[in-house]
Amino acid sequence: MQMVLPGEGDMLKIDYRFAMNGLIGANGLGKKQLAAALKKAQAALKDLKARRDRGELGFATVLNDRAMVDSCAGLGKKYRGKLDNVVVLGIGGSALGPRALAKALLPHPLLKNQGPRLLACDNVDPEDLSEIFKIAFSGRSLFLAISKSGATPETGSQLLYVVNRLKKNYGKKWKEHLLVITDPEKGVLRKFADRHDLQSLPVPPKVGGRYSVLTPVGLAPAALLGIDPQELLRGATIIDEIVFSGKHKPCAAELLAALYWAFAAKGRNMLVMMPYSSKLADLSEWFAQLWAESLGKKFSLTGREVHAGTTPVRALGVTDQHSQLQLYLEGPSDKLVTFIKVEKFREHLDVPKAASGLEELSWLSGHSFAELINVEQFATSASLARSGRPSITISIPRVDAYNLGALFYLFELVTVLVASLWGINPFDQPAVELGKQYTASLLGRPGFEDKERELDRFNKKASRFLWPRK
């Protein structure tokens, strides 16, 4: 890919004045504290760079996979003008990337005369699914079954439903409406794709679900929805250059990792992610998985019981000023807020002159909504500061594919660095297995009978703890 290095104005910025004790008092970091945290982060980055250079960091390696992005772009071309809906059958890392991209970069779904919409089947609510399937099957839809392992029961059951309907509706042509994105060699989805010679794309084996947005998991839906996958990768590649070139000391990833680490060390167990942009609302959802699943760990790499993790809290500016801000200002001082600010909106939208009877509101006239939202962001960070509550503001120049790619990749690096500082493994999720086994057992899946007794124990005497009492 031809890389154009960004000018100053085309790069994200991090404003951390409200993380420092100079402006927020004792809850903030002193310069020495920050320097110490940065030193740790620097060492962690050195390690990370070595792993990256050896090709061990899957989500970094794929940035250079030209064939991967070409295949996704090709898919976009093939279906251009031929789809009403791109239907993702996927959950967790298989849905959150596509959802974040669609929310940020596509028009409001109710606007007429647009390209295909994203329908994300990332739950198994029968009321919701029935409606989504009704929409999907009454238009021109391509269904994307996305699961790295292929074994995800939510996606699996949806796929059984969809294949059944596709065969009924289209007979032998059912295959044209399906795309499989899964491991290149293993798992039931791969077998299924091979058996029927279905269209399919690989999830690179070295990339875990929550780090997969810049693989076909995110790039294929993006391309089908009219979002340029090259631009997403370009944004990520710039961050890669910034972080690993050594030109910035500290680089953006070191700085954020140091700040996040330092505030967690000071006992703040929540990390609020609060973009001031409705379009970025689902970026918080994507981030919340990345952060929670990567960092919420019982054991350290050396086997110590650590119960690591801070909880990502999803919020939205300005909306949550009228919902959560009172708590953030006066409740327990247990949070670090990350704001995401958009420097330049695609629309400004001016507030017009006040109609008669509304003169009291005329102080708003002549300003734009773009101005209002950014002024409110600063006012909120400043009022938090006045209450001694720390925050960090990340600004991006615009909401576009380039900047989304940059944010995705930066947060992935930061998450892995924080894991390194905590001495934990950011790439596994050992705990969720048990719930899956319980589900299998409760649905009578052969081989899971041994869980029945455990579940029986939970039902003994349970009626004593039911309201209303019988």
Place this chain on the structure above:
Amino acid sequence: MQMVLPGEGDMLKIDYRFAMNGLIGANGLGKKQLAAALKKAQAALKDLKARRDRGELGFATVLNDRAMVDSCAGLGKKYRGKLDNVVVLGIGGSALGPRALAKALLPHPLLKNQGPRLLACDNVDPEDLSEIFKIAFSGRSLFLAISKSGATPETGSQLLYVVNRLKKNYGKKWKEHLLVITDPEKGVLRKFADRHDLQSLPVPPKVGGRYSVLTPVGLAPAALLGIDPQELLRGATIIDEIVFSGKHKPCAAELLAALYWAFAAKGRNMLVMMPYSSKLADLSEWFAQLWAESLGKKFSLTGREVHAGTTPVRALGVTDQHSQLQLYLEGPSDKLVTFIKVEKFREHLDVPKAASGLEELSWLSGHSFAELINVEQFATSASLARSGRPSITISIPRVDAYNLGALFYLFELVTVLVASLWGINPFDQPAVELGKQYTASLLGRPGFEDKERELDRFNKKASRFLWPRK
């Protein structure tokens, strides 16, 4: 209103087995601990009942306001079949109730051939607003300006925009497209409505924004969207009867308040609200405001500095099992989870026989998605229990207006009871004022010049804490 008392099967249930130490170990409550908490809650309820009986509890008093519900229902009738969009200009308590209702009770917005859709303008993002206005002004829309005080700048600036456009589009008939919901006597919106003789409905003065979903703030949008406001009130009234009749010892509100209080006292600073129903996703948003703004308080009623509050964490089952569950299971043990379970879904949606090549998934065939989602809910609560993590499951018979009304009112009572146990005022939100003043100052509103110096202080030396360094 004619009240029909519900049968056992038509009432919500609370399952708190996984809150007790018998099943989850030391993190759970002992019977004595729970009994002590219940005793406190009982005393708080006695106080609350006295206030309710004296007519001091605004959100309870309105349940008997026949004229209020009739006016909302009448509005629904007047506009039946005449609207494509109900556009709420409102934020916080003025939008979260309508949003929760629409999400729960209306079909998916992209389904064809339905009644009016809700468009909620609860942010000032210019990209998002431009699109919503484009949709609204290209169909038959009624705009609802909802603000108790009338002074909300977000809603005010939207109203300036909308009135301007309505006058351009409809000339003298602009008034037909506007409904004002505000204080019956005070504020700029009331003045505006009076001046132009606009359609308007009152927000009862004794009911604060976040407690107003069962006033015209929620009931008018509901009626316009085809949701029966009487049913919402019927659900609330049943809870009122259950809570205040003294027939249940403990009642549902006492039980939940005692549990929430006891786990907060044990140091759990997060309350996860996790419905297993996509339709209830925005109920969590509504709850999050109620809980955060009511309970996040610096001072007690006696003026002590307490920094009360626990943070509401919005989650969704099963979706967040693939995002947050790893953290909830293995991270710090700092949360109490409340699940909401739906006993009977309006659709079941069966998983069909496995197509060839997908035989590995055939253990899912023959089950329904309704079964799957509820089995996963139990499996999740059980796996949390195995890790010693507490949870409570509230079951509702169905997702309908009656049960929504019940949940709204129950959570309002529980929140006020917890405030009472903490000795704080659940009805104010003193801290958010400063941010509003900063915003006014930054936009040059006359009278707010004194804030400039404070803000200047925040900008001094700020460039030292900017990345990248210049």
